[in-house]
Amino acid sequence: MVVPILPATSAAPPAGGIRSQTGADLRQVALTQFASVGFAATSLQNIADIAGFSKSSVLYHFASKEMLLEQVLTPAIDQLEVVLDRFVTEPETIATRERFVDDFIDFLLEFRLELHTFINQAQSLRGIAIIDRAGLLIVRLAASICHDDASNEDRLRFGFALGGAAYSLVAGMTFLGEATLPDDDLRPALRTVMTELLAPVSVHPRPAHS
Amino acid sequence: MVVPILPATSAAPPAGGIRSQTGADLRQVALTQFASVGFAATSLQNIADIAGFSKSSVLYHFASKEMLLEQVLTPAIDQLEVVLDRFVTEPETIATRERFVDDFIDFLLEFRLELHTFINQAQSLRGIAIIDRAGLLIVRLAASICHDDASNEDRLRFGFALGGAAYSLVAGMTFLGEATLPDDDLRPALRTVMTELLAPVSVHPRPAHS
DNA sequence: AGGCTAGTTGACCGATCGGTCAGATCCTGT
DNA sequence: ACAGGATCTGACCGATCGGTCAACTAGCCT
Structure with a gap:
């Protein structure tokens, strides 16, 4: 159980014009984790929890870790x-x-x-x-x-x-x-x-x- | 399959006077791995393979990672x-x-x-x-x-x-x-x-x- | 209304993780 | 010869890893 930092906008972006805000959020969270605890020590589940998404969502936006x-x-x-x-x-x-x-x-x-x-x-x-x-x-x-x-x-x-x-x-x-x-x-x-x-x-x- | 760098002296140290040569070998291997690929990315199995021992041996000499x-x-x-x-x-x-x-x-x-x-x-x-x-x-x-x-x-x-x-x-x-x-x-x-x-x-x- | 696509998710997979445990094996003191 | 301690190992455990897949939802175009 991790309190999401980014509330994920409840899966419904207000305007369709926003290009992949989720991807940007995930990149930001991943960068912070990679730099602070290291790539190997950062799990996809960890990134997903902090960003407020599921691990599957992370793997939807990025083909692999x-x-x-x-x-x-x-x-x-x-x-x-x-x-x-x-x-x-x-x-x-x-x-x-x-x-x-x-x-x-x-x-x-x-x-x-x-x-x-x-x-x-x-x-x-x-x-x-x-x-x-x-x-x-x-x-x-x-x-x-x-x-x-x-x-x-x-x-x-x-x-x-x-x-x-x-x-x-x-x-x-x-x-x-x-x-x-x-x-x-x-x-x-x-x-x-x-x-x-x-x-x-x-x-x-x-x-x-x- | 990893070729052991240290042949482990086939479980029979020539003289009993040597104090825990195995432990010293394991520490050296672990240090090299921790420094080069990181603590999180180094597994006990990895250390054991390089040193030419089993993972159980590592955990015999050291209570935990x-x-x-x-x-x-x-x-x-x-x-x-x-x-x-x-x-x-x-x-x-x-x-x-x-x-x-x-x-x-x-x-x-x-x-x-x-x-x-x-x-x-x-x-x-x-x-x-x-x-x-x-x-x-x-x-x-x-x-x-x-x-x-x-x-x-x-x-x-x-x-x-x-x-x-x-x-x-x-x-x-x-x-x-x-x-x-x-x-x-x-x-x-x-x-x-x-x-x-x-x-x-x-x-x-x-x-x-x- | 009815498809289409993008986004999200839980269930699930094989592999590997750190760690436990019950034996083997071997050296040593008697 | 034998007991005992030190050392080493394979089998096994629950948890977690990265990754796959089918299903569900919701907006969008016609």
């Missing part, structure tokens, strides 16, 4: 691809790298739950198409940020930026009050730390950026 | 407590904070799998004694590193240090080749990055430490 995961993560991976493509297309200058940091922070704040899901569970979810696609993107991202001649420190900084962001923006809530900050307070601090980690040494730790 | 997790994580949590107590006992100077960073790096390298397990799965494992104890330690750690007047940036740096280390030292292997570095090459890079994140601004980004 894996397909649900794919649809949940796809918008985030698409956006990450856009951000990365924009970065690698341009000539590399301090300005373009700083704009990449800004783009990346926007991505982090919008898709923090998706990031946490595929960053911290990639190994157990190998073989699922969207996860493998995300993995390739991460490799491309690493290669673009760290050149061939990058030092071990710089490669480590990239890993810290990725794993640190995923942890601080989601899991950090478990222990710290950080993530309860409104995004507007979080963004400048995030920009400072991410710049330290991702911008080359030519940018000083606390730059007076544009 | 949760007790196995506790025994797997306890040495790491104990060591983290030692490191933290040593830091908070001493007066805070640049030197003591730098030594804390060194102690912490030693901890990270020795217990990287344990760290990754309880950092990235704490939310789904709440209620298990060792996890709650680890959580309290993390809170104490945060309070010791970040004082009451710490900036949002510094609090974020602490989260990045924790989550970044857990990711870079374990999950990073999925995408990057970093963690395949031998520890001796990894340690100085880790020291540089961790110092940037955990040492106050009075220590410059690349200090010529002792």
Whole structure:
């Protein structure tokens, strides 16, 4: 017995124009559960209970649990691809790298739950198409940020930026009050730390950026 | 059908003096699985197959799956407590904070799998004694590193240090080749990055430490 | 009114889960 | 030789897993 968070509108949407509100609700619930307790530990029954539907309904809207995961993560991976493509297309200058940091922070704040899901569970979810696609993107991202001649420190900084962001923006809530900050307070601090980690040494730790 | 990695010495340890080699093997296998695919996604059958025993044997050595997790994580949590107590006992100077960073790096390298397990799965494992104890330690750690007047940036740096280390030292292997570095090459890079994140601004980004 | 389609559901399936229990098996002390 | 404890295992249990299926409902078009 779980009290439904979303009352399911009693199976009768007021206007037919609404496109699959149920599917969106289920995706949102699934994302929250996947990010907080993990994909393997989240059952379809669990998702259905929270959303106020039956397990059969979940499987009506999504062909399988894996397909649900794919649809949940796809918008985030698409956006990450856009951000990365924009970065690698341009000539590399301090300005373009700083704009990449800004783009990346926007991505982090919008898709923090998706990031946490595929960053911290990639190994157990190998073989699922969207996860493998995300993995390739991460490799491309690493290669673009760290050149061939990058030092071990710089490669480590990239890993810290990725794993640190995923942890601080989601899991950090478990222990710290950080993530309860409104995004507007979080963004400048995030920009400072991410710049330290991702911008080359030519940018000083606390730059007076544009 | 899983080929056992550890041949189980055919149920006859050569000398009776060896204290529970089987238990140690099982703990090692369990730790690897918990860290790589997650606690929820790891079944006792899975652990037993890899270790070359039956599921019943696992439950003979450990009262339950949760007790196995506790025994797997306890040495790491104990060591983290030692490191933290040593830091908070001493007066805070640049030197003591730098030594804390060194102690912490030693901890990270020795217990990287344990760290990754309880950092990235704490939310789904709440209620298990060792996890709650680890959580309290993390809170104490945060309070010791970040004082009451710490900036949002510094609090974020602490989260990045924790989550970044857990990711870079374990999950990073999925995408990057970093963690395949031998520890001796990894340690100085880790020291540089961790110092940037955990040492106050009075220590410059690349200090010529002792 | 009468079909059509989309949405929702309970009943059900085989597989696997964590866990229990009654034996085997084997080493050791006497 | 024999008893006893430690170790290991297969058979089994109830619960839950992801997934299938037929039926039911409700709006919509003609």
